[in-house]
Amino acid sequence: MAVKGIKDKVAIIGCDATKFGELWDKGREDLLFEATQGALKDAGIKKEEIEAVWAGIYYYFTGMSGATVEDILRLDGIPITRVENYCASGMDAFRNACFGVVSGAYDVVLACGVEKLMDEGSSGLPGFKIFGHPVLPLPSAPAMFSMAATRCFHEFGWTKEDLARVAVKNHDNGSYHPKAHFRSKITIEQAMKAPMIADPLGRFDCCAMSDGAASLILTRPDLAESYAHADDYIIVKSNQISARTNFPWYVPPNGPGADFTSFPSTVKAAKMAYKEAGITNPRKEIEAAEVHDCFTITELINDQDLQFCDRGMAAEELKNGTFNWDGETAINPSGGLKSFGHPIGSTGCRMLQEITKQLQGRAEGRQVPDAKIGLCHNLGGAFSVASVTILGQRD
Amino acid sequence: MIGIKSYGAYLPKYLMPRELIAKAWDFPAVPGTKAIASVDEDSLTMAVEAGLDCLSGIDPKSIDGLYFASTTQVYTEKDSASFIATVLDMREDIITIDFTDSLKAGTTAFVRAMDTIKANKDISSILIIASDTREAEPATMYEFGYADGAAAFLIAEEENLPIVIDDYYSISANVTGPWKRAKEDNFIRTFESKMDNQIYIQSITRVMSEIMKRNNLNPEDIDVAAYYYNNPRTHGRISKRMKFNQGVAQNGLFFQVGDLGTPMSFMLLISAMKRPKEEAKVILAGFGDGADSILMHVQDRRALRELSKNHMGMAGHQKSMKTLQNYNVYIESKRLLTKDRYVRKSSAVTMWRDTPTVYKMYGNRCKSCGTVQYPTIFRACIVCRADDQMELVKLALKGKIFTYTLDHLVGGSYLATPVPRCVIDLDGGGRVLLNMTEIENPEDNVKIGMEVELTFRKEHEGADFKNYYWKCRPIRGRF
Amino acid sequence: MVAHGIKDKVAVIGCDATKYGELWDKSKEDLLFEATQGAIKDAGITKDEIDAAWLGVYYFFTGVSGTTLEDSLRLGGKPITRVENYCASGMDAFRNACFGVASGAYDVAMACGVEKLMDEGGRGLPGTTVMGHPVLPRPSAPAMFCLLATRSFHEYGWNKEDLARVAVKNHENGYYHPKAHFRMKITLEQALNAPMIADPLGRFDCCAMSDGSAALILTRPELAESYAHADDYILVKSNSLSVHTAYPWYDTNFDFISAPATVDAAKMAYKEAGIINPRKEIDLAEVHDCFTITELLNCQDLQFCERGKAAEELKNGTFNWDGETAVNPSGGLKSFGHPIGSTGCRMVQEVAKQLQGRAEGRQVPDAKIGLAHNLGGAYAVCSVTILGQRD
Structure with missing residues (x-):
């Protein structure tokens, strides 16, 4: 078998x-x-x-x-x-x-x-009005994710400044990448003063349309072995996906993901992917990760769900530099969805080619030093579908 | 020398017998037919047709400008001329202008093209297209007249032109009517048509007389007089007053195709170009809140005949025109009937099938684990994943906010944004997502744990359907 | 090096379809x-045994993403x-x-x-106006397939009666199938006198609008022995897909009497399955008959008969349920119905049940090898699956 x-x-x-x-x-x-x-x-x-x-x-x-x-x-x-x-x-x-x-x-x-x-x-992702049900509400993407932000503020004591720090980091990384949509650095003040999209998410908390x-x-x-990258082709260590409900807002309090502080699809896909790849300590073993940061809050929650830090600690770890491009686990060295852009169907493959190039030492933007194992995480819907791929260098 | 290098015309496929209009409204019979555009045509598409005809055998990239004249331009803000130039595959470094709002827009564009060429060394040719689809109010006398068509001239500065322009002259006049108010009117109307007619006769005779005088010409010197008209009888009267010889004024057009609006005088000229006399003197005149006259002469009769061979002009279109048999087809093709033009989008069926969820506010209780959940659509439990263990339960119309967002992107019939979108745990079970209505200062007043009541509201009127659903509101104290 | 293809690497161990029809009272x-x-019941498993699932859905209003299935079935994050x-x-x-x-990533898949x-x-397939280009023409489905009919009439001398015969045969077959949308026999005259939809296709030349769903449980053959259908599980002999242009009307080489996607997919599938004489070796086929003309052309493209001969072969009974190659014994899209995303799976489960000798409608006698053929778009996409009995 x-x-x-x-x-x-x-x-x-x-x-x-x-x-x-x-x-x-x-x-x-x-x-x-x-x-x-x-x-x-x-x-x-x-x-x-x-x-x-x-x-x-x-x-x-x-x-x-x-x-x-x-x-x-x-x-x-x-x-x-x-x-x-x-x-x-x-x-x-x-x-x-x-x-x-x-x-x-x-x-x-x-x-x-x-x-x-x-x-x-x-002006914002199109078409939600014509999807699905005539009256059952389907919030816009920012509204969906801001409901998680509201709850994380309540549970973990995070603030808008914690979110802004994600944007600042990713814009900083993206400013070095020639293919990124936005190549401008921003300050915490800029991020915090931006117009509100779906409270508490402001404009710099949201990725743009690309x-x-x-x-x-x-x-x-x-x-x-017989192709151009014979010496530095990249190996797929694992690839997993988890599909959950389209409607997390109907999950009853005792159901999976009811707390709005974690994405059960990410949690499950990550667990399966680590098991398949044989990774036991993601924070130590993974050098670079492209993580789905459609909104700043998404990156923070993902960092926890992907086990890069303890629950509730993502904001603090970020502040301490853990997720910087030269930190312990580089998160979105490309600039992420936030600064690189998020053309929906393309993002998953964009992440994979980014990590591939990082592991080959030919990153087009900031090269994470000595990257040997990298991870890509792609999230879809109302945190409904998560895909995790782990890549490594050839033997 | 500046003159006409080429011409083109367009008449739509169908002719409406005036008899059908008379029958439809029990009006006295009126002879003749009028050209009417098809449902998929407008002033813009007809202009493209006339332009293509005019440019037959001419490289569109060689032309330096396009002037478009119409009273029925499809946009009030957006240049039709540049759009037409794009479709005709003209260059980008050209000038484009729309001449609008007056029936003399065609002749006005003509003389301004002349000025432009005179004044600019690097502009030596301009395409002028006049096109109109004026709608007449049904059951009025206008309905017998207003017709659709387009005509084009290529004005150029070069030697050996078929027709050379000698002089032009314009007047301005404040006419009583007709008019069409920008916002209030669907149809062209007038205050006093007899008065209008008088001003029209005065203006058109004045510009033609003046240009003849300036050029020392007598009425018998004029071989072609192509002047705007919308009434055959008035047309004859002007010819008489001008003392033109028999056959100089072109008078058959209204009978055959109707009042074409801005292209009318162009079309008259084009129809006169089939059998040109050597050195023929030609007057072109347009009217509408003033009048323009243009004096020309035939320079190269052979070249002009050549044009009539490889351009459809008016006669080329008339060959293939068909007569309409039914007045109602005309009315519908002009979209003059008021009816619901339904665009299917939402689903009345879904609303019917989901009655327990969307109207009665029911949820499901899983018989296996006891969890109450919403909506009632799903048959496997989200908590214990048991299959088909659901029973309907009525949910409470009250609950507490678990999480929320203040959505600034929501549109629709809300008094103000942001709109709170709230995940609510209903008392007794069931978690729902509802928009909040009637909340003041949501930034301060919406909180996790806040108690809310459900209220049945109009959600939207999309998809030609009234869509009702529940919202939540701050507690007002319903028991 | 691994051999190309998935021949004998996948077993169908359970399958089912819903009743097809205008099911106003059922949601997706x-x-x-x-x-x-x-x-799941047919396979004798519980849903927890499913490792992964694939869902075919065409229209966005039916559902987007795999989560559409999750909300129906609750696999718990699979x-x-x-x-x-x-x-x-x-x-x-x-x-x-x-x-x-076949990759070994999963043992049991749905x-x-x-x-x-x-x-x-209910008036024709919705949505074509909202898809694609603002002005480049996109004909309705009947109009697309009419282009083939007009040209086939011209090339082969076929006529409306030849088309009507397809409808008569498929309605006759569907009449016996309890899950078919239309369960009525029709006459040649009825078909010929029906109102025109897109000339030369009349109403009985077009499949109707239906709702429905179908599902299959798959595993590897060595595991299949331990499930309910241990003795009669069905093997996937080949499965191919060919994709050609979405706009055949812009292709000057396109002849409008054959679908290159079907031709290519059939060739690939026969090669993988080792089939040399399809007409002799295949006992029954579920073939994409969205329109009557489609079935005739498919029969040729799938090499069941020579080019230009499909109408005559049909008339002679070759494609009847008890003919040489039974085509659409279920009634086909014409009579069974065509809920877009569901049809491919519905065909495969129909063929599986035929090979197991438990067809719900007309049982093709002694069926050992069966084929399912699914066509999409403007004859742009074609998938062919060949199934066989276990050894």
């Missing part, structure tokens, strides 16, 4: 991402084309060598079906699957691509993600 | 709940992926679930699909 999981069975042999931002002059076609061409070039292969594709796309207006990808890349009838799993669509596309490789069905596959938000108007795409080329490790 | 949650519970690939979403969900199992169309109003 096969061992459960896919540890050490998948290698990343090429990856890239586009510049993120308000890219009015680029269509989804340009973005996915550019990211994929970049990844192909990085892998040193031709597109004819790709045998199957998985694409993470969230919004129907960015694209429906694998046919969206076919029209952009022209792969001549090969299998292409569109995966949608809220903001974790990108990393779930990567996960399914891994299975395609490990199952033996394909040798070389492409995992990619794209989102084109700016064509739909730029366009972008990211792509990765995967194969099995035994085959990886 | 009800449908998913009932289909998955049915499959991995659930939503796959969307037009009308082939269901079978692509099945395909990815196969990879999950593949399911659902679509809830009737909440959105």
